[in-house]
Amino acid sequence: MNDKIIRVLLLEDNAGDARLMGELLKESTTTQFDLVHVERLTDALIKLTKEVFDVVIIDLTVPDSSGFETFLKIRSLSEDVPIIVLTGFSEDELAEKTLQEGAQDYLVKGQVSNSSLQRAIKFSIERQKKKLSETPVHTSKKTTQAPVPEKKGKILGFIGAKGGVGTSTVVINAGIILAKERHKVTAVELMPHYGSFSQLLGHMPGDNLKSLLDFDLKSIDEGLLHHKLFNHPTGLKVLFSPQSSHEIKEIDIEHAKTIINCLKDIADYTLIDFPNYPSNTTKESILKCDSLTLISDAEPVSLASGKVMLDLISLWGFNRSHINAIIVNRVISPQPVKSSEIKSQLGCEVLGIVPTATLACTIAQKSGEPIAQSLLDNNFVDQLTQITHKLCGTPTSIKVF
Ligand SMILES: Nc1ncnc2c1ncn2[C@@H]1O[C@H](COP(=O)(O)OP(=O)(O)OP(=O)(O)O)[C@@H](O)[C@H]1O
Ligand SMILES: [Mg+2]
Structure with a gap:
């Protein structure tokens, strides 16, 4: 078949x-x-x-x-x-x-x-x-047409400056934005513990990363990985992290690298949600990424923590010019920090600022339909669409919804 x-x-x-x-x-x-x-x-x-x-x-x-x-x-x-x-x-x-x-x-x-x-x-x-x-693309009113597919997909890594800054929310919504434009996209929680994708997508996965780790390296290929991926109605494919305590298991470096290699063959874009603490597996996995995006609040503690994280990743040998940042304004700040200040503080390009969307986030989590799927908050979706296009190098001027 x-x-x-x-x-x-x-x-x-x-x-x-x-x-x-x-x-x-x-x-x-x-x-x-x-x-x-x-x-x-x-x-x-x-x-x-x-x-x-x-x-x-x-x-x-x-x-x-x-x-x-x-x-x-x-x-x-x-x-x-x-x-x-x-x-x-x-x-x-x-x-x-x-x-x-x-x-x-x-x-x-x-x-x-x-x-x-x-x-x-x-x-x-x-x-x-x-x-x-x-x-021709410019004559189309809306474009959901994928560009000429590349031979190997891009691996885009995401890491929080600290916990709870909105990393998984960005990864899932950016993935849905790209999937709705008919790119092949996979979102992956490459972490040994419970992540929030299942909550964000309102889906309890039958299978997850843990069962892949039980296979020997030679058996892990594109076909096996396909079986482990959840097909979201928007077209996004998802690999969930462990969902219960008995599934929690360290990810060894070779398994992580093999899985990433297979993901390159499956999707145009693989968005990896990394844990926000350093480990050898996270290091080796980040070194396989085409870009690394830091997600941070605009507040001083998050930015200071993010700077240390980026310095460490640079020390690991990751090219600093492939590092960028997205600021998530989870709350409306009385004293907003300018992108230019954040840029000089972090020492990398700031792709954009995701606006506060408290109500939409709450509704999205309750319904299990992320904002970009339900289009609950146009400003959030518009900004994140522009940011995602900047990150992927796709046109920013074309409205896709
Ligand atoms: N733009 C936003 N506006 C308001 N709230 C937001 C926004 N983005 C995310 N949030 C909320 O912030 C909380 C943390 O989000 P999320 O789980 O994506 O963060 P995280 O960095 O992945 O957390 P963790 O470190 O636990 O993995 C969630 O309650 C989410 O709904
Ligand atoms: Mg998360």
Whole structure:
């Protein structure tokens, strides 16, 4: 079976038709489909803002919208995702109109077979890819188009100046921002103890880093790692740290290095959340990173602690010009420190300041949907998007949501 799972969003208010679609897709022996079904246009639009799909299949007549209007609204949120329209027997004209306006295909209800559905999905994805590759980036209103993939992915390390400064929040939200832009992204908690990814994502992982450490080095490869990764609905893949006391185990240097090498083959960007205390494993792992980002509060203790941390990492032999910092304003400071002052204090570039988002953080943690997934705070998402683009060297001027 093909490795790639094709995510399909189906807008269909008829439960019987939706069930039939699900059954037809399940019959495939070559491709795995992940079908997400909604009955109302509003729900489809919410899904499209929060999750990444490979194709959208829409019935034009649903309880809260009908006809061409349904197509236009879906298209406005999924310009880069192929749309397949479901029509009735006598709706050829409407079907043609949607094709002229960008739909990739249409299927006549009642005449859909297993093979015609799968063919339509696969060809639509291919045609859309071709169309996007022929469209200059600057003419696209929104871009969710990935750049030409690199041979090996980039490893981006993140470390807190001290505990509780917002490191994991930055890693998860930056990962989601990149994943929603259709980059391949993995977020990893490379720490021997419990980390907060599971809380931030509202997901209790069935598997985690600990079970990888039990394998001998020769058995750890891309395939094994894929099995250990959690697939978040936004497209972000996640490797969690141990979740219970009996799983806590030191990470040995060779395992850490082998895992990082495999991660380079899996994703365009691997974001590693490191523990904020020094160890030989953290040292050797950081030395394998393409960049290292310090996360800090703007207050004096955090900055002083961050400076010591960066000096140590430089002493380890990590190129200082590949070190940068992100300031997280977890609370509104009565005396905000300027980026330029922080830069001279830390001795590295400051990529930006993440604004205070107390309420959004609380709601995000309660719901298990990070801010960048739910778009709870536009200022937070906008700033972090710009910072993430600076870090990855991707364009900053293109709005992605
Ligand atoms: N921009 C922000 N505004 C307000 N609160 C924030 C912001 N970013 C993070 N927080 C809050 O700060 C707390 C710590 O965040 P987080 O767990 O990401 O930090 P951390 O540095 O990874 O912590 P640890 O050292 O425990 O791993 C959380 O309650 C989080 O919701
Ligand atoms: Mg953390």
